[in-house]
Each structure stands twice: as structure tokens, then as C-alpha cells.
Amino acid sequence: MFPKPSILLPAAQALAGQSRLATTLGVGITKPSPATPTKYGGVYSVSPCLSARALRAVPPVLTLACAPQVTLIPGDGVGKEITESVEEIFEHTNVPVEFEKYNISGNTPEDAALFKRSMDSLRRNKVGLKGILYTPVERSGHTSWNVAMRQQLDIYASVVLCKSVPGFPTRHRDVDFAIILPALTLSFPGVVESLKIMTRQKSERIARFAFDFAIKNGRKHVTAVHKANIMKLGDGLFLNTCRRIAEEYKDSGITFSDMITPVGRSLVLTSPASATSVDNTSMQLVNRPQQFDVMVMPNLYGSIVSNIGAALVGGPGIVPGANIGREFALFEPGCRHVAQDIAGKSPAVVLLAHPTPTNGQDVANPAAMVLSATMMLRHLGLDHHANQIASAVYKVIADGQVRTPDMGGNRRLAVLTLVCYCGNSRTTDFTQAIMKAIA
Numbered sequence: 001m002f003p004k005p006s007i008l009l010p011a012a013q014a015l016a017g018q019s020r021l022a023t024t025l026g027v028g029i030t031k032p033s034p035a036t037p038t039k040y041g042g043v044y045s046v047s048p049c050l051s052a053r054a055l056r057a058v059p060p061v062l063t064l065a066c067a068p069q070v071t072l073i074p075g076d077g078v079g080k081e082i083t084e085s086v087e088e089i090f091e092h093t094n095v096p097v098e099f100e101k102y103n104i105s106g107n108t109p110e111d112a113a114l115f116k117r118s119m120d121s122l123r124r125n126k127v128g129l130k131g132i133l134y135t136p137v138e139r140s141g142h143t144s145w146n147v148a149m150r151q152q153l154d155i156y157a158s159v160v161l162c163k164s165v166p167g168f169p170t171r172h173r174d175v176d177f178a179i180i181l182p183a184l185t186l187s188f189p190g191v192v193e194s195l196k197i198m199t200r201q202k203s204e205r206i207a208r209f210a211f212d213f214a215i216k217n218g219r220k221h222v223t224a225v226h227k228a229n230i231m232k233l234g235d236g237l238f239l240n241t242c243r244r245i246a247e248e249y250k251d252s253g254i255t256f257s258d259m260i261t262p263v264g265r266s267l268v269l270t271s272p273a274s275a276t277s278v279d280n281t282s283m284q285l286v287n288r289p290q291q292f293d294v295m296v297m298p299n300l301y302g303s304i305v306s307n308i309g310a311a312l313v314g315g316p317g318i319v320p321g322a323n324i325g326r327e328f329a330l331f332e333p334g335c336r337h338v339a340q341d342i343a344g345k346s347p348a349v350v351l352l353a354h355p356t357p358t359n360g361q362d363v364a365n366p367a368a369m370v371l372s373a374t375m376m377l378r379h380l381g382l383d384h385h386a387n388q389i390a391s392a393v394y395k396v397i398a399d400g401q402v403r404t405p406d407m408g409g410n411r412r413l414a415v416l417t418l419v420c421y422c423g424n425s426r427t428t429d430f431t432q433a434i435m436k437a438i439a
Contacts, residue, residue: 068380071121071128072099075332076106078364079131082333085366086129086373095377095385100125106133106145115145119152128330129376131369146336150183155325156202157209158183158302160334161375162309162319167398168407170314177292178219179309179334180210181302183323203241209324210296211249221293222246222254225281225301238298282308303336310335317365317406318397320372322379331376333368365404367393 074083080103090097102118104111122128135144149155160179164170182202207224214222224242226235246254278301284291285308297305310316316335323330370393377386396402 067096067098068127069098069100069125070376071118071125071130072101073118073128073130073133074101074103075131076134077132081364082366082369083129083131086370089370089389090373093385093388095382095389097377097380097382099129104133104145106135115148119149122149122153122328122330126328127376127380128328129369129373130330130332132332132336147184149330150323150325153325153328153330155183155323155328155330156205157181157324158299159213159322159324160302160306160309160319161321161371162306162313162334164313165318165394165397167394167400168314168318170312172289172312175289175309175312177289177309178213178217178294179302179306180206180213180294180296181306182206182299183325184299200237200241203238204245207242207245207296208248210294211245211252211254214254214294215249215252219294220253221291223281223292223295225278225295225297225305227278227301235298242296278305281305285309285312307335315365315406316368317404318367318371320368320375322372322375329376329379331372331379333372335368365406367397 072083072087074080087099089095090099100121102114102121104114104118130149133145135146158179158181160181162175162177162179164173164175184202210222213219224239226239278297281292281295281297281301282305285305289309289312295305306319306321307316310319313319316333319334321332321334321336323332371390374386374390374393377383377389397407
């Protein structure tokens with residue numbers, strides 16, 4: 001019923017007849033370099049679709065010698081609650097993953113020693129799952145530990161998946177796009193007077209990742225988002241680099257153009273891949289988001305666009321994400337907010353429709369973290385387990401009987417913890433319900 005675990009090389013390399021040796025981790029799992037975009041195929045997620053020629057170059061299915069170790073960092077705010085959901089789900093579905101947990105907080109810089117130990121764990125395990133670490137706005141001289149992790153591990157690409165969920169109606173239907181942005185900050189280094197640093201090497205790296213991701217996941221369109229009409233040097237370099245990289249992938253079926261033509265009341269892309277300014281992209285997203293497939297952009301624009309995308313599909317509580325580097329992969333919710341200082345009532349805008357801070361209130365939506373965990377499982381080659389869990393998540397959302405406040409419900413996290421049962425909140429009941437849903 002479900003696809004067997006498999007590791008696929010980027011089609012661009014497969015078509016060129018290149019081979020890449022898998023990296024063997026010390027924990028006994030063999031997998032490709034994290035720099036290779038992972039296929040995120042599964043129920044209501046991005047489905048892989050490679051040509052017959054590319055499939056012939058796919059290496060054989062790999063097997064696990066023992067359970068891989070994964071670094072788990074719950075993070076701040078609601079992070080503890082939603083990561084506990086993942087732990088319970090993994091345990092009860094016998095997912096062959098062992099977590100090394102580090103309860104660090106961005107609120108306390110004195111946790112530097114614990115932060116260092118968590119970094120040692122990430123370097124050792126190569127793969128991590130984390131909540132968002134809070135970065136105090138008022139504290140000068142305190143670097144975001146989210147950024148510090150990416151810098152120290154050279155995690156350069158962030159992936160955010162925005163997709164309409166069947167059974168959860170929103171203003172727009174059939175939305176399905178991925179946002180690719182640099183994980184390392186180039187636009188806001190944190191000084192009062194700053195330069196926007198845009199390098200050719202980093203632009204090439206993120207552009208190539210976006211095209212590889214599109215091919216690997218059966219995508220057809222790539223849009224480069226920029227502000228080159230105003231920021232001619234920095235964003236101009238980024239745009240020209242994307243155009244040049246697109247030429248390397250022209251035989252893959254992904255073309256590149258920066259032409260946008262008005263058609264009726266909306267604007268449509270005139271080619272499978274294109275370039276558009278960030279302000280026009282924002283307008284097009286709220287007008288007709290179905291025209292987008294894969295978008296690649298500088299990280300400041302990506303932070304804005306990913307939040308727009310989350311609002312389009314139902315809120316940040318259901319949007320998963322990943323951060324990929326040359327050696328390491330770190331998975332976390334796509335919209336990076338700890339829900340520590342949210343105090344609003346509009347579920348279309350905020351993570352939780354709750355008038356008080358949500359950490360410890362048992363009202364957080366764990367879906368984004370759980371779906372991020374399934375992305376991690378696919379990265380590890382555990383497609384079967386990923387599909388089982390993702391199926392349960394989407395089944396619950398489609399049933400509409402159990403929904404957290406941000407989705408219009410009034411039940412608590414304990415009821416949604418195992419994301420496949422609308423009965424009472426006991427863990428034993430959840431366990432039986434998960435097994436029943438997976439069967």
C-alpha cells in the first residue's frame with residue numbers, strides 16, 4: 001500500500017550519469033548526503049515523479065542496520081508540547097528512531113554549555129528535529145541560537161511546504177507550493193547599519209538546490225522571487241545566477257523566464273519557471289496562489305512569503321519545514337514562531353486563537369511538528385512510517401472532529417496528540433486509536 005523506503009539521487013545528477021556514494025552514519029543507517037534534496041512523497045504531500053531514465057539510475061533500496069539516533073530539541077513556547085506529541089506517536093508506532101533530547105532555551109544565554117552539547121549531538125547524529133528557540137528582541141548582543149545552529153553546521157537551505165489540506169476549507173483551494181530560501185541570514189545580520197550581502201556562490205547553491213528539489217519531487221515550475229528592479233546589484237546577482245543555473249537544467253523540463261503577462265483579472269506565469277518581484281509575488285499569492293509551484297528567494301523575502309503561504313492553507317500550525325546542509329539536516333515547523341508572545345484571537349493570522357501565552361496550556365496544534373517529523377523520516381528513508389503517520393494527521397483534519405483552537409476547534413492538545421482519534425484524551429486510548437488508524 002505504501003512505497004518502500006528508497007533513496008533517490010537528484011535527477012539532474014542521474015541524467016548526467018553521475019553517482020554519489022551514500023554516507024554511512026555511525027548509528028548504522030546508510031543514507032545520501034543531506035545536501036541532496038530529499039523526496040517528500042506521501043499522502044497529501046509532495047509526490048515524487050521521476051522519468052524512466054532517471055529511475056534507472058536510482059540505487060537499490062537501503063536497509064537499516066539499527067535505529068538511527070536523532071537529536072531532539074523541543075525549543076521554547078509550545079515546543080515542549082508538540083515535540084512530546086512526536087515522541088508519543090513514534091513510540092506507539094514503533095518508529096525505529098532514538099532521540100537524544102536537549103532542553104535548551106533561547107531565553108537563557110547561560111545555557112551555552114547545554115547548547116554546545118546539543119551541537120555536538122547534531123554533529124554526531126547528522127539529523128535533528130527541533131522546535132523554535134526564542135530570540136529576545138530586547139536583548140542586544142545575543143545571537144539567535146536558531147541562526148547559530150545553521151551557521152555552525154553550514155545548513156544553507158530551508159524548505160517550507162504549503163499545501164491545502166482536504167477537509168479543511170480555506171479561501172483558496174488546491175494550493176500546493178514549496179518555498180526554498182537560504183537558511184543563513186544574508187539580509188539582516190543584526191547591526192543598525194548593515195550591508196545586504198549576496199554572494200554568487202551562495203546564490204548558486206540555493207538555486208541549484210531549488211531545481212534539484214523540483215526535479216526530485218515531481219515539480220514543474222520554479223519561480224525566482226527578488227527585488228532586482230530596485231536592488232539591482234544584490235538581487236540582480238541573485239536573479240542572474242538563477243537564470244544561469246536554470247540553463248543547466250533546461251533538459252530536465254524546467255525552463256526559466258522573467259515574463260509575467262496579465263490575463264483577465266489575474267497574472268499568470270508565461271513559462272513553467274519564472275522570476276517575479278517579491279511585492280508582486282505577495283499580491284499573486286493572495287490573488288491566485290495555484291500558479292506557484294516551487295519558489296526560491298533570499299531569506300528575508302522567504303520569511304515573509306512563508307507566513308503568507310501558511311495563512312493561505314490554514315495557518316502555521318499545519319505547515320512543515322526542513323533545513324538542509326552539506327552534512328546535516330534539521331527539521332522544524334515551517335513558520336518559525338514559538339507562540340510565546342502571541343495574544344490574538346484571529347486564527348487566520350496567529351498560531352493559536354487563545355488570549356494568553358500558550359506554552360503549557362495544552363492548546364497548541366502539533367500537526368506542523370508531526371508533519372516535519374514525517375519529512376525527517378523520509379529523509380532517513382523511512383517512507384513507510386512517514387506515510388502511516390502523515391495519513392493519520394490528514395485523516396483527523398479531514399474528519400473535522402478534533403481540531404485545535406487555531407483550526408476552529410475547542411479541544412485540547414491531549415485529544416489531538418495522537419492525531420488520529422477524536423475520543424477522550426487518555427494516552428492508552430490514543431495508542432489503540434493510532435494502531436487502528438494505521439491498520
